[in-house]
Structures are given as structure tokens and as C-alpha cells.
Amino acid sequence: MxxxxxxxxxxxxxxxxxxxxxxxxxxxxxxxxxxxxxxxxxxxxxxxxxxxxxxxxxxxxxxxxxxxxxxxxxxxxxxxxxxxxxxxxxxxxxxLSRLRRVRAIDPANNTMTVEAGCVLQTLQEAAAQAGRLFPLSLAAEGSCQIGGNLSTNAGGVQVLRYGNTRELTLGLEVVLPSGEIWDGLRGLRKDNTGYDLKQLFIGAEGTLGIITAAVLKLFPLPRATATAWLAIASPTQAVRLLGDLQARFGALLTACELVSDLALGLVRKHFPGSQASFSA
Ligand SMILES: Cc1cc2nc3c(=O)[nH]c(=O)nc-3n(C[C@H](O)[C@H](O)[C@H](O)COP(=O)(O)OP(=O)(O)OC[C@H]3O[C@@H](n4cnc5c(N)ncnc54)[C@H](O)[C@@H]3O)c2cc1C
Incomplete structure (x- = not known):
């Protein structure tokens, strides 16, 4: 049967x-x-x-x-x-991997409308070609898809400045469990109409519907970036350092990652030729 x-x-x-x-x-x-x-x-x-x-x-x-x-x-x-x-x-x-069209990029509104199966890295590249930044960035970006990023509310390395995927989303299109299509593809920032239903689907891991497209926020491309690699003795020092950096740089600080000695040891072990930057 x-x-x-x-x-x-x-x-x-x-x-x-x-x-x-x-x-x-x-x-x-x-x-x-x-x-x-x-x-x-x-x-x-x-x-x-x-x-x-x-x-x-x-x-x-x-x-x-x-x-x-x-x-x-x-x-x-x-x-x-x-x-x-x-x-x-x-x-x-x-x-969802065949839903991979960038439907529209609107540099004036700083938005792009994309299908769920677009690979994250291709969206970063499409934004850059339009002179804009799509700031979501994580190690799986060459193969994860924006529908998966939305469904896990992925964070990535630039959360400090730009927020999780939820903060980067203005609108969604979703196929509901009945097969009906919910069209919430809005690009309006000052949108105070009724319930904000898209928030239910972001981070829901597909339990409430299948995301098929999204309107995402774009930002100006940074003119310059600088990265500093600092050696600290404890997580407490890292928190203090982050506070100092935020006080000095405010919203200019995009990322702050704590890398443990254990993690660096694994990199040294598995990537031949990599070296310790600091002595213990
Ligand atoms: C090396 C590596 C580094 C990572 N770094 C980070 C990080 O820094 N920060 C962070 O937050 N996360 C990180 N992640 C996890 C990251 O959130 C996920 O890898 C990514 O967001 C999932 O996208 P995906 O397309 O692979 O989704 P999948 O793994 O295919 O799916 C994830 C979930 O979403 C559901 N889903 C997928 N597509 C849709 C859709 N269109 N509609 C509805 N539901 C859907 C699936 O059913 C599943 O429940 C990392 C992962 C890896 C492998």
C-alpha cells in the first residue's frame, strides 16, 4: 500500500x-x-x-x-x-538548489531579492558587483544556501556590526505546509503593517514552511578594512578587550573572534606549513 x-x-x-x-x-x-x-x-x-x-x-x-x-x-x-x-x-x-536566481538588485533601496537556493558566496559576489556589501559571512559560504542561512538564522563573523540573518532580512516568500504561497517579499524598511509574519519562518529550520525567496539588506562596501591578531591570556581579558575596542571604534568594529590555543593547535597539526604567530 x-x-x-x-x-x-x-x-x-x-x-x-x-x-x-x-x-x-x-x-x-x-x-x-x-x-x-x-x-x-x-x-x-x-x-x-x-x-x-x-x-x-x-x-x-x-x-x-x-x-x-x-x-x-x-x-x-x-x-x-x-x-x-x-x-x-x-x-x-x-x-532547493535549483532555485538560484537573483531576481533583482536595487542599489537605490540597498536591497536584493534572491531565491532560496542561491549559494551565499554568489550573493556576496552579486552584491559586490553592484557596489554593495552583503555582510553575512561564514566558513560554509561556498556551499550553504541563503534559504538554509535564513532557516538557521545564521550569524557568521560580522554579527557584531550587522546582526544575524534575521537582521538582514526585509521580506520573505514561503510555501506553507498546505502548498499555499505566502508572499511577503517587501523591501520597505519602515514597515509597521500588522504582524511581522516573516519572523516566524526565520530560524524555524523548515518546520513552518519552505522559504523560496527573500529580500535582503545591502550596505555600502567598506573602503578599507584592517585586521589585528592579538595574543591574550584568558577569555576575561578578551571580554575586556572587546569592551575597549567597542568604546573606541563603535559601529566600525565588524568582527571579534576568540580563537583558542586548542583550535590553533589543530590548524597547525592539519595544515602543514602553518606556523605559530606568537610564542606561548
Ligand atoms: C564550516 C562551517 C562554519 C559555520 N559557521 C557558522 C557561523 O559562523 N555562524 C553560524 O551561525 N553558523 C555557522 N555554520 C552553520 C550555518 O548556519 C549553516 O551551515 C548554514 O546556515 C546552513 O545553510 P545550508 O544551506 O547548508 O542549510 P541546510 O544544512 O541544508 O539546512 C539547515 C536547516 O534549514 C532547513 N532548510 C534549508 N533550506 C530551507 C528552506 N529554503 N526553507 C526552509 N527550511 C530550509 C533544513 O531543513 C535544516 O533544518 C557553519 C557551518 C559550517 C559547516
């Missing part, structure tokens, strides 16, 4: 997204079913790869009609198992 239901779902998906984008073969889906550190491994009815909001909505509607669970997946970099389906194999994995 279940296998008939699964087969029917697979053929409905094929009609919506094309058979090439409904993956069932082990070798095609295995990378989607585990996290990068191989700590979690799951199973799925199939991996479906819609290319537009309308296709995501049609896939969600088909799942909702028969009560089948869905797991949205972006770049699969979050390392805590939330993008991995459960081992029972009763869920459909929806990959």
Missing part, C-alpha cells in the same frame, strides 16, 4: 519538475541523506528538485494531500542533523 502511494507521489513529482529531477537511485541520493561529518544518516522516498516557487508549491501540495512528511534541504552544511531525513524513509527530501 505504502509503496503504491510512494510510486504515485514519484510520478506526480515527475510531472511537476521533470523525471530528471526526481532522484531515487542510491548513488544519486546518498549525499543528500547524510550530513558532512557522517554523524547522521537517513532515508527518503526520493529527492525532488523543484526549480521555481510554483514547483515547490505543487510538490508540497502533493505531499500534504497524502500526509507525507517533507524535509527541505539547502547546502546541507548545518552539521546538526536537521537537514537529514529520519531513517524510516517515509519522508520526501525537497532540495
Amino acid at each position: 505504502k509503496s503504491a502511494q510512494h510510486a504515485s507521489l514519484i510520478s506526480q513529482f515527475a510531472e511537476v519538475v521533470g523525471a530528471d529531477h526526481v532522484l531515487t537511485a542510491d548513488e544519486a541520493i546518498s549525499a543528500h541523506l547524510a550530513d558532512w561529518r557522517r554523524r547522521y544518516r537517513g532515508a527518503a522516498i526520493c529527492v525532488v528538485r523543484p526549480a521555481s516557487t510554483a514547483e515547490v508549491a505543487a510538490v508540497v501540495r502533493a505531499c500534504a494531500q497524502v500526509g507525507v512528511a517533507m524535509v527541505p534541504q539547502g547546502g546541507n552544511t548545518s552539521l546538526c542533523g536537521a537537514a537529514t531525513p529520519a531513517p524510516e524513509g517515509d519522508a520526501v527530501l525537497i532540495s
Whole structure:
């Protein structure tokens, strides 16, 4: 019975997204079913790869009609198992990686409207080409997607100045669990209309809907940056130092990261040729 239901779902998906984008073969889906550190491994009815909001909505509607669970997946970099389906194999994995259009960049309004599957680094580059900064930056930026950043409310290294992904977001487009599309793609900063529903979906890890597009804030490109590498003896000293730096530089201070001796030791061990900058 279940296998008939699964087969029917697979053929409905094929009609919506094309058979090439409904993956069932082990070798095609295995990378989607585990996290990068191989700590979690799951199973799925199939991996479906819609290319537009309308296709995501049609896939969600088909799942909702028969009560089948869905797991949205972006770049699969979050390392805590939330993008991995459960081992029972009763869920459909929806990959957002084909929703990768930058729909619009508006330098006058300092915004860009982008689809959920855009890789973070491509958005930083698109903003820079328009003479603007999109400040979200983290080590997974070459493969994580903005939909995943929004769904985890990612922070990255420039939180001190620009805030988490939530603070960088003006509007969202979301496919709800029913398959309806919620259009909240607004670029207005002074927006005080009613409930701010987008906040529910940011950081919700896909539990309330699938984010398909977002309006993001852009900033002026910094003319110059300077990085200082300081040796300190304790986290208490680091907190004091941060306070001093904030008092002197205010909003000009973009990042302050505490790197432990243990972490530096691992870098020295695993990256041949790297050297200790300071003696102990
Ligand atoms: C090396 C490394 C460094 C990192 N550094 C930082 C850091 O400095 N700061 C920080 O905050 N985080 C950091 N992270 C974690 C980071 O938040 C995630 O890697 C990234 O934001 C997840 O994006 P993703 O596209 O890979 O999402 P995935 O891992 O694919 O998914 C993450 C969650 O979001 C859901 N999801 C994905 N796409 C959508 C969507 N379109 N709609 C609804 N739900 C969706 C998934 O179901 C899952 O629950 C780091 C990760 C790595 C690997």
C-alpha cells in the first residue's frame, strides 16, 4: 500500500519538475541523506528538485494531500542533523538548489531579492558587483544556501556590526505546509503593517514552511578594512578587550573572534606549513 502511494507521489513529482529531477537511485541520493561529518544518516522516498516557487508549491501540495512528511534541504552544511531525513524513509527530501536566481538588485533601496537556493558566496559576489556589501559571512559560504542561512538564522563573523540573518532580512516568500504561497517579499524598511509574519519562518529550520525567496539588506562596501591578531591570556581579558575596542571604534568594529590555543593547535597539526604567530 505504502509503496503504491510512494510510486504515485514519484510520478506526480515527475510531472511537476521533470523525471530528471526526481532522484531515487542510491548513488544519486546518498549525499543528500547524510550530513558532512557522517554523524547522521537517513532515508527518503526520493529527492525532488523543484526549480521555481510554483514547483515547490505543487510538490508540497502533493505531499500534504497524502500526509507525507517533507524535509527541505539547502547546502546541507548545518552539521546538526536537521537537514537529514529520519531513517524510516517515509519522508520526501525537497532540495532547493535549483532555485538560484537573483531576481533583482536595487542599489537605490540597498536591497536584493534572491531565491532560496542561491549559494551565499554568489550573493556576496552579486552584491559586490553592484557596489554593495552583503555582510553575512561564514566558513560554509561556498556551499550553504541563503534559504538554509535564513532557516538557521545564521550569524557568521560580522554579527557584531550587522546582526544575524534575521537582521538582514526585509521580506520573505514561503510555501506553507498546505502548498499555499505566502508572499511577503517587501523591501520597505519602515514597515509597521500588522504582524511581522516573516519572523516566524526565520530560524524555524523548515518546520513552518519552505522559504523560496527573500529580500535582503545591502550596505555600502567598506573602503578599507584592517585586521589585528592579538595574543591574550584568558577569555576575561578578551571580554575586556572587546569592551575597549567597542568604546573606541563603535559601529566600525565588524568582527571579534576568540580563537583558542586548542583550535590553533589543530590548524597547525592539519595544515602543514602553518606556523605559530606568537610564542606561548
Ligand atoms: C564550516 C562551517 C562554519 C559555520 N559557521 C557558522 C557561523 O559562523 N555562524 C553560524 O551561525 N553558523 C555557522 N555554520 C552553520 C550555518 O548556519 C549553516 O551551515 C548554514 O546556515 C546552513 O545553510 P545550508 O544551506 O547548508 O542549510 P541546510 O544544512 O541544508 O539546512 C539547515 C536547516 O534549514 C532547513 N532548510 C534549508 N533550506 C530551507 C528552506 N529554503 N526553507 C526552509 N527550511 C530550509 C533544513 O531543513 C535544516 O533544518 C557553519 C557551518 C559550517 C559547516
